[in-house]
Amino acid sequence: MAHLLSTSSSMKLSSGFKPYSMPFKQGSSAFSASFTLPASESPFRRLVSQGAKQQRNFTVQATTLPVSKEGPTQTSSGSHQMFKEPSKPQRVMVIGGDGYCGWATALHLSNKGYEVAIVDSLVRRLFDHQLGLDSLTPISSIHNRLRCWKSLTGKTIELYIGDVCDFEFLSETFKSFEPNAVVHFGEQRSAPYSMIDRSRAVFTQNNNVIGTLNVLFAIKEFSEQCHLVKLGTMGEYGTPNIDIEEGYITITHNGRTDTLPFPKQASSFYHLSKVHDSHNITFTCKAWGIRATDLNQGVVYGVRTDETEMHEELCNRFDYDGVFGTALNRFCVQAAVGHPLTVYGKGGQTRGYLDIRDTVQCVELAIANPANPGEFRVFNQFTEQFSVNELAALVTKAGENLGIDVQSISVPNPRVEAEEHYYNAKHTKLIELGLKPHLLSDSLLDSLLNFAIKYKDRVDTKQIMPSVSWRKIGAKPRTLAAE
Numbered sequence: 177m178a179h180l181l182s183t184s185s186s187m188k189l190s191s192g193f194k195p196y197s198m199p200f201k202q203g204s205s206a207f208s209a210s211f212t213l214p215a216s217e218s219p220f221r222r223l224v225s226q227g228a229k230q231q232r233n234f235t236v237q238a239t240t241l242p243v244s245k246e247g248p249t250q251t252s253s254g255s256h257q258m259f260k261e262p263s264k265p266q267r268v269m270v271i272g273g274d275g276y277c278g279w280a281t282a283l284h285l286s287n288k289g290y291e292v293a294i295v296d297s298l299v300r301r302l303f304d305h306q307l308g309l310d311s312l313t314p315i316s317s318i319h320n321r322l323r324c325w326k327s328l329t330g331k332t333i334e335l336y337i338g339d340v341c342d343f344e345f346l347s348e349t350f351k352s353f354e355p356n357a358v359v360h361f362g363e364q365r366s367a368p369y370s371m372i373d374r375s376r377a378v379f380t381q382n383n384n385v386i387g388t389l390n391v392l393f394a395i396k397e398f399s400e401q402c403h404l405v406k407l408g409t410m411g412e413y414g415t416p417n418i419d420i421e422e423g424y425i426t427i428t429h430n431g432r433t434d435t436l437p438f439p440k441q442a443s444s445f446y447h448l449s450k451v452h453d454s455h456n457i458t459f460t461c462k463a464w465g466i467r468a469t470d471l472n473q474g475v476v477y478g479v480r481t482d483e484t485e486m487h488e489e490l491c492n493r494f495d496y497d498g499v500f501g502t503a504l505n506r507f508c509v510q511a512a513v514g515h516p517l518t519v520y521g522k523g524g525q526t527r528g529y530l531d532i533r534d535t536v537q538c539v540e541l542a543i544a545n546p547a548n549p550g551e552f553r554v555f556n557q558f559t560e561q562f563s564v565n566e567l568a569a570l571v572t573k574a575g576e577n578l579g580i581d582v583q584s585i586s587v588p589n590p591r592v593e594a595e596e597h598y599y600n601a602k603h604t605k606l607i608e609l610g611l612k613p614h615l616l617s618d619s620l621l622d623s624l625l626n627f628a629i630k631y632k633d634r635v636d637t638k639q640i641m642p643s644v645s646w647r648k649i650g651a652k653p654r655t656l657a658a659e
């Protein structure tokens with residue numbers, strides 16, 4: 177894959193580096209799985225394809241953790257609760273469960289008594305290697321994370337390592353785990369990543385759209401009653417000059433009235449992949465009677481949840497770099513290391529935001545209150561709206577309280593987006609289901625700025641400035657770290 181070749185020079189890996197083969201204990205587990213990598217678009221290609229150029233697909237044998245073999249512990253109070261609450265599905269597959277939102281959610285659901293399986297290709301960790309990035313927080317391997325969780329709580333989270341674009345692998349996981357609900361976080365989720373070059377744009381759309389399509393087919397084939405909870409993004413809507421509704425808008429046109437999907441105006445190849453996902457899900461709900469909830473999530477901030485706080489090996493990732501870092505997380509790290517806050521353009525860009533503790537709550541609420549068969553339900557999943565300038569002002573004030581002098585600078589906007597605009601998005605449906613938001617004013621110091629200060633020695637300041645321009649994307653593979 178072109179982008180892998182282009183970035184390999186910046187990886188600084190030893191020649192013996194084998195990111196996926198090392199942790200697996202081949203043949204030692206009852207849950208032996210494989211992932212097959214389409215040669216044309218997978219970023220794994222160069223790492224696994226040496227000497228196998230004639231093959232179209234590459235299959236890597238993988239196994240789950242030995243702990244996955246064990247059944248749920250008898251002492252788990254949650255498992256008793258589950259039988260008393262018929263609306264609560266027992267078995268939840270968390271696709272992308274090694275990532276930022278997925279890890280926190282998998283632990284939260286496990287803690288609440290759900291039987292959880294994580295499905296993840298670990299490709300997110302590979303992106304870091306490719307681009308020379310790292311999480312602010314040190315994160316353990318998925319295997320150590322799950323062992324730690326088991327030893328602390330007695331609860332087992334099953335693990336299936338593989339790519340959901342590989343339908344054979346996904347079929348086996350569905351047949352093995354038999355989920356009642358699937359939470360699908362497993363996508364390439366960075367807009368800048370999708371705008372680096374052609375190969376990353378193609379990878380993003382292939383990975384996200386085909387992965388979701390496979391999940392839909394797996395539900396239809398193996399688990400028709402399974403509720404799909406899919407992570408969409410508020411970015412699908414863009415910034416229209418009217419209020420943004422939750423998924424649908426009722427329009428009267430030439431004397432006739434209909435309720436239609438709210439218009440989508442995505443502004444990166446990543447966001448466009450999410451729009452396409454939404455269309456595929458809408459269609460399959462109608463055509464096959466699939467029950468689905470699309471959580472159009474805002475920008476997530478924070479790192480701590482009740483569960484990840486239990487042990488340092490459970491610590492979540494925290495991205496602050498120009499490719500994967502989201503606005504508020506980036507600002508807190510910049511403040512912690514004395515770097516001016518990088519406001520893109522005029523700073524009037526307004527978006528919905530939420531604390532990661534609310535992400536896990538929202539997903540649990542969606543699972544506990546499933547959509548009906550054939551229903552495509554859309555919730556706007558955020559709690560507050562801020563402009564970039566408002567965020568910068570809040571971080572500056574929080575810095576003052578800690579005795580830190582925080583400055584802001586305007587940098588040329590690498591994105592193509594409105595920098596001053598109307599923005600008013602509805603977000604009542606999750607509140608109606610019982611969401612109790614954690615507001616930014618309460619968590620800024622507690623969960624963000626102090627956290628960034630704690631780990632500031634790990635910050636690579638070269639990764640702070642934006643490195644991907646929407647206008648300069650080209651077909652030629654780009655090596656980011658060399659720029």
Ligand SMILES: NC(=O)c1ccc[n+]([C@@H]2O[C@H](COP(=O)([O-])OP(=O)(O)OC[C@H]3O[C@@H](n4cnc5c(N)ncnc54)[C@H](O)[C@@H]3O)[C@@H](O)[C@H]2O)c1
Nearest residue numbers: 272274275276277297298299300339340362363365407476
């Ligand atoms: N983080 C945010 O602020 C935010 C905001 C809005 C929406 N979302 C959505 O939430 C979801 C999760 O975001 P995140 O921040 O946790 O991302 P992340 O990159 O931290 O996690 C995604 C996980 O999915 C895995 N994955 C990717 N492609 C896969 C595939 N084909 N098969 C199996 N596993 C795969 C990755 O290895 C990674 O562990 C994404 O769909 C994203 O679009 C996130």
